[in-house]
Amino acid sequence: MAASGRHGAGVDKQRVILDAAIRVFARQGFHSCRVSDVADEAGVAYGLVYHYFSSKEEILNTLFTERWQLMLDAIVEIDSRDQLTARDKLGQVAGFIIDSYRHEPDLMKVIIVEVTRAANTFGRHHLPKIREAYNLIAGIVEQARTDGTFKSDISAEFAAMCFYGAIEQLLTAWIFDVLPKSDEDYERAKGLVVEAICGGLESDAVGAAA
């Protein structure tokens, strides 16, 4: 087994290092932590990190790529369920992302804070992958525009940005304790974010009058 080191029964050191990196990056931030912090957290010698990863950045690369692909796959799968309305599909997407944060807050914090929201320095390299998510969401919106359930004067790309931006802002607010985060808050947010973006903030009476 490739995972078995010389000692323990198959502890995959690469995985151990990745998991430690998630904690350290989330706690101290990618730039303000040292590689030795990751090694210490993993209970591993400094040099071993470079046995498994060619650079500090490659650790972050690996974390992001792994998790982001999972999300892309999930969106594709959700979009393929033809019996769902666009609103329901967007609800599923929002639910997936919110659950991701709920279950792995550290990892999601790292991905959002260090990659997605850092497209300037580091994340620039990942823009294409990030854009794929935008495009998938835009695809869902586009179909709804075609069949008339969504307004046609708001382009799908534009709508996708608003939707994704709202969700990412929610996660960011949770990350930095700007919004409350009980289990109930997470569940409620799933419905509300879709209600806010698809249904709008205005009460139905006003919306109908427009």
Added chain:
Amino acid sequence: MAASGRHGAGVDKQRVILDAAIRVFARQGFHSCRVSDVADEAGVAYGLVYHYFSSKEEILNTLFTERWQLMLDAIVEIDSRDQLTARDKLGQVAGFIIDSYRHEPDLMKVIIVEVTRAANTFGRHHLPKIREAYNLIAGIVEQARTDGTFKSDISAEFAAMCFYGAIEQLLTAWIFDVLPKSDEDYERAKGLVVEAICGGLESDAVGAAA
């Protein structure tokens, strides 16, 4: 006059350094640029930067604080116009932010990329100020909830996050060339982002039926 140096007629070197920093930070990013880059861009000796600022970070601090306060003031002013509906107020706020980007893209890029979207490392220090903006927006929403024009089941804080998140995502998309950015695009975006968030993505027929 405090601004007059030994040479030119009142060139305020501090301002020159700040403006240079905007360009350098926007181009290379705060972390990946050197203080000497800023000094060179400003056409000023390295040491002079430390005559006017106590640290590299203080330059960024100054840029952010200056500009963010302008926005807070603008929102307060917009909110004070009692004849406006909540939707119009939000439209004005969106317009102000979008115009800010339109007229000073570099500065806004720095503020968003290096501060607002970097609340982990650097921006943590500015969270209170950033939160003020959320709260002001939430105030606008709250009033609309009270008078019945906005849905009461979506909390004002939550709605403010969605609204702000959508706008910030728009700017981010422009910054990284994900959305087109002609003068017309900017103008259109002002109306569309409000329409998307207040009126919702769903066409009125669907919205009314809900």
Added chain:
DNA sequence: GCTTCTGGATTGACTCGTCAGTCAACTGAG
């Protein structure tokens, strides 16, 4: 069964470039 060998896993001290910040000297307007 026992010894030797081999190579991947593991270690951590060290190198080396990078930069933020310092400081002593200089300049010229008033």
Added chain:
DNA sequence: CTCAGTTGACTGACGAGTCAATCCAGAAGC
């Protein structure tokens, strides 16, 4: 003459990445 404004060489810390040495599990040979 004076001093705020200005200069840029220098220092000191820091941290990413290197590397030679060590360790050990299992293979190969006896």
